Amino acid sequence: MSDKLIRNIPADLYIDGQWRASSDGERFDVYDPATEEIIASVANGAAEDAAAAVDAAYDAGNAWAARSPRDRSEILRRAYELMIERKSDYARVISREEGKTYAEGLGEVAYAAEFFRWYAEEAPRIAGKYSRSPGGANNIIVHHQPVGVCLLVTPWNFPAAMATRKIGPALAAGCTVILKPASETPLTALMLAGLLEEAGVPSGVVNVLPSRRSSVISNTILSDDRVRKVSFTGSTEVGRLLLSKAAEKVINCSMELGGNAPFIVLDDADMDVALHSAMVAKMRNAGESCIGANRFYVHTSIITEFSTHLADEMSKLRVGPGLEEGVDVGPLVNAATRNKVEQLVNDAVELGAKVLTGGNRTGHIGFYYEPTVLIDIPDSAEIVNTEIFGPVATIMAFDSVDEVIKRANDTIFGLAAYVIGANVSRAISVAERIDAGVMGINRGFISDPAAPFGGVKQSGIGREGSQEGLHEFLETKYIAVDL
Numbered sequence: 181m182s183d184k185l186i187r188n189i190p191a192d193l194y195i196d197g198q199w200r201a202s203s204d205g206e207r208f209d210v211y212d213p214a215t216e217e218i219i220a221s222v223a224n225g226a227a228e229d230a231a232a233a234v235d236a237a238y239d240a241g242n243a244w245a246a247r248s249p250r251d252r253s254e255i256l257r258r259a260y261e262l263m264i265e266r267k268s269d270y271a272r273v274i275s276r277e278e279g280k281t282y283a284e285g286l287g288e289v290a291y292a293a294e295f296f297r298w299y300a301e302e303a304p305r306i307a308g309k310y311s312r313s314p315g316g317a318n319n320i321i322v323h324h325q326p327v328g329v330c331l332l333v334t335p336w337n338f339p340a341a342m343a344t345r346k347i348g349p350a351l352a353a354g355c356t357v358i359l360k361p362a363s364e365t366p367l368t369a370l371m372l373a374g375l376l377e378e379a380g381v382p383s384g385v386v387n388v389l390p391s392r393r394s395s396v397i398s399n400t401i402l403s404d405d406r407v408r409k410v411s412f413t414g415s416t417e418v419g420r421l422l423l424s425k426a427a428e429k430v431i432n433c434s435m436e437l438g439g440n441a442p443f444i445v446l447d448d449a450d451m452d453v454a455l456h457s458a459m460v461a462k463m464r465n466a467g468e469s470c471i472g473a474n475r476f477y478v479h480t481s482i483i484t485e486f487s488t489h490l491a492d493e494m495s496k497l498r499v500g501p502g503l504e505e506g507v508d509v510g511p512l513v514n515a516a517t518r519n520k521v522e523q524l525v526n527d528a529v530e531l532g533a534k535v536l537t538g539g540n541r542t543g544h545i546g547f548y549y550e551p552t553v554l555i556d557i558p559d560s561a562e563i564v565n566t567e568i569f570g571p572v573a574t575i576m577a578f579d580s581v582d583e584v585i586k587r588a589n590d591t592i593f594g595l596a597a598y599v600i601g602a603n604v605s606r607a608i609s610v611a612e613r614i615d616a617g618v619m620g621i622n623r624g625f626i627s628d629p630a631a632p633f634g635g636v637k638q639s640g641i642g643r644e645g646s647q648e649g650l651h652e653f654l655e656t657k658y659i660a661v662d663l
Contacts, residue, residue, distance in 0.1 A: 182272040182503060183219070186367060189273070192223040193390065194373040196236035197383025203228035208363060208392045213279040213511040213547045214501035220277075222366050225391035230358075230400040233387040237329045237356040238406045240384030245326045245354035249304040252352055256300035259379040263293040263344075270340055270371065275502035277365045278339055279510040279547070280465050282503050291627065292340035295645075298629040299348035302650050306353070313660070321659040326354035327432055328408035330653065331401045333394075333422070334369070335414045336362035336513055337468045337569075343369055345629070345644050346411050347376070347386065353653035355409065358387045360397055364513055366390035395421075402426055409653065412436070413470075415567075416593070416638050423641075434642035434652045436470070436634055438567045439595030442588035443473035444610065446581075446601035447481050453622050454600045455489050458573070460624030461598055463497070463551065466509050467571040468517070471596035471618060471626065474568050476575040477584045483577045487555050490573060491536035494551040499542055511547040512570060518547040521570030524563040525552060528574070533557040538572070559587065567593075581610060589615045595635035598624065617643075 191207075192199040206224040211217065244252075263270065270292075271285030280288070309322040330350050334342040343359060350357045361369035373388040391397050401407055402425045409432045412422050416438040426433050443461055445454050461473035478486045502510035512518045518541060525539055538552030552572040557564060563574055578584040588597060597616035601607035604621065611619045617635040620626040627633065632643040642652050 182276050185269055185272060186219055186276060189220070189367050189370055190374065191220055191367075191370065193225050193229055194370065194386075194388040195229065195233050196240075196387065197377065202226050202391075210277055210364070210367060211514070212276050213513050216545055216547070220367060222370075222390050224393065225389040225397055226393060227396050227400045229389060229391075230397045231404070233358045233389050234329060234401055234404045234406060236384035236387055237358055240382060241326075241328060241356045244356055244382060244385045247354070249306060252354065253300045253303040255380040256296045256303065256348060256351060259376055259381075260293050260296035260300060262375050262379055263289065263296065266375075267293070270368065272503065273367050273371060274339060274365075275510065277367050278336060279513055280502050281507055281510050284465060284510075285502070288338055288341050291629070292338075292344040294629045295341070295344040295348040298645075299352040299650065302349075302647060303352035306650070306654065318660045318662045321661060323657045323659060324651070324654040325657055327653050327655055328355060329406050330355050330357045330409040330411060331398065331407060332357050332359045333398065333410070333412040333414065334359065334361050336364035337465055337470075339365035339368035340372070342413050343372055345649070346413075347372070349644075349650045350411075350653045351381070351385065352650055355653050356385045358389055358401060360389050360391065360394065363390065363392045363394070398422060399425060402429065402431060405429065408432055410434070411652065419640075434644070435640045436644060437595070437638060437640045438593055439470045439472075439635065439639055440474045440565070440567055440591045440593040441471055441596040441598065441616070442614070443476045443598040444584055444588060444600065445476070445478040445482065445486055446599065446607065446610070447479035448602040448606075449482065449600040450602055451482070451485060451489065454486060455493060457598065457600055457620070457622065457624035458490055459493055461620065462573050462624075463494075463509065463571060464625070466512060468513060468569050470567070472569070473598055473624070474574065475564055475588070476573055477578045477587060478575055480577045480579050483555075483575065487536060487553065487575050490575070491553040494553055494571075494573070495537040497551045499548050499550065501546070509551060509571060512549055513547065515547055517569060518549050521549050521568060521572060524566070524568060524570075525554065525572060528554055528557050528561045528563045531558050531561050533561065533574075565591065585610065585613045592638040593635070594637035595639035596620070596626065
């Protein structure tokens with residue numbers, strides 16, 4: 181079923197409403213991380229294709245911006261309905277190219293579609309302002325206009341949700357876009373291109389440009405004076421490069437970058453709540469999440485109980501192909517990701533960390549790694565100071581709130597953090613002192629299209645979701661007028 185579904189996905193570039201091969205005819209392979217088998221061959225976009233996509237987006241811009249907010253809203257609403265109708269297909273494709281389980285795929289599709297619905301509702305609510313100037317010399321009109329042509333660059337770990345989280349507000353604002361999906365997971369993005377066309381998006385408004393030549397594509401697009409926005413989700417290292425390139429043209433930037441989320445379990449925490457929240461925050465998408473819990477700081481008085489129970493829960497998880505019934509944890513996306521996780525764990529063990537469960541790759545085929553719990557990790561270990569992006573929980577003890585806040589904030593990152601404690605007022609006071617843009621208190625799942633999402637420090641610039649996400653794609657214009 182899934183093989184036939186994948187064969188029916190157009191595997192070319194989508195530019196100006198047309199499917200086309202890359203300008204030089206090159207293609208690249210897409211692999212199933214569960215089997216390491218090739219499942220598709222996709223057009224490999226080149227510089228000439230990137231330039232064509234900018235032409236298409238720019239030419240479509242004025243007409244799309246002139247469409248009424250209600251027109252844009254209805255198209256986004258239809259896109260939401262189509263995506264929900266086809267949620268099973270999307271979940272299967274996501275599982276095949278990214279590795280997550282079918283159940284997780286369904287969850288991602290529901291979350292992804294919600295961005296279309298949310299911004300369908302927000303599109304007619306782009307409000308301006310009218311007032312008299314304090315000095316009485318003129319009237320003040322504040323008007324919001326679309327930024328213009330946007331480059332959207334998305335990661336592989338949530339190939340549907342990261343695309344819709346950018347496309348939804350961009351279209352609602354009246355912008356046109358060029359989507360550059362991750363080369364590991366281009367099929368979901370190509371499915372979205374066809375869906376948006378069916379929903380009524382005009383030619384040129386959405387262009388999808390899969391490519392393994394990421395720097396060529398981004399440099400070509402960001403060198404064009406007509407491009408006014410880049411929205412990127414991915415690593416801090418790549419984000420720095422894009423920010424540098426965007427600075428040459430002073431291009432508007434939104435950056436959702438890396439994380440190293442602390443998960444703090446206070447001494448009064450309800451153990452059931454702590455364990456459930458930990459499993460969700462750590463094991464969502466096998467730990468391949470920018471807001472995934474990386475560093476578990478547990479009060480000394482309960483660390484043994486928490487560690488033992490978490491290891492027990494992790495050891496029960498079944499690892500296997502995402503589409504196989506009863507599987508809890510799928511493979512990691514590729515060999516490099518699996519190898520990085522393995523190296524981080526091995527280095528920690530060499531420094532004295534103790535493995536309570538897991539600690540090994542599994543099988544000979546597929547990029548699998550066992551759900552793993554480590555204790556007694558020194559703060560100097562690399563696994564504590566980098567984004568793991570795998571199913572590994574590192575547990576460390578703390579004695580005081582001041583101590584754990586200092587350790588939690590001792591990182592260049594500031595995307596997400598979690599606090600577990602029965603006294604909610606106390607937990608909130610701890611959360612307010614953590615350097616993070618997204619916080620969870622007594623819960624491990626914190627993503628919501630209606631909430632602003634983004635980081636501080638080197639975890640990002642700007643916000644996605646909520647009304648803030650819409651305004652990332654709008655320019656504010658002030659008009660002074662004497663009526």
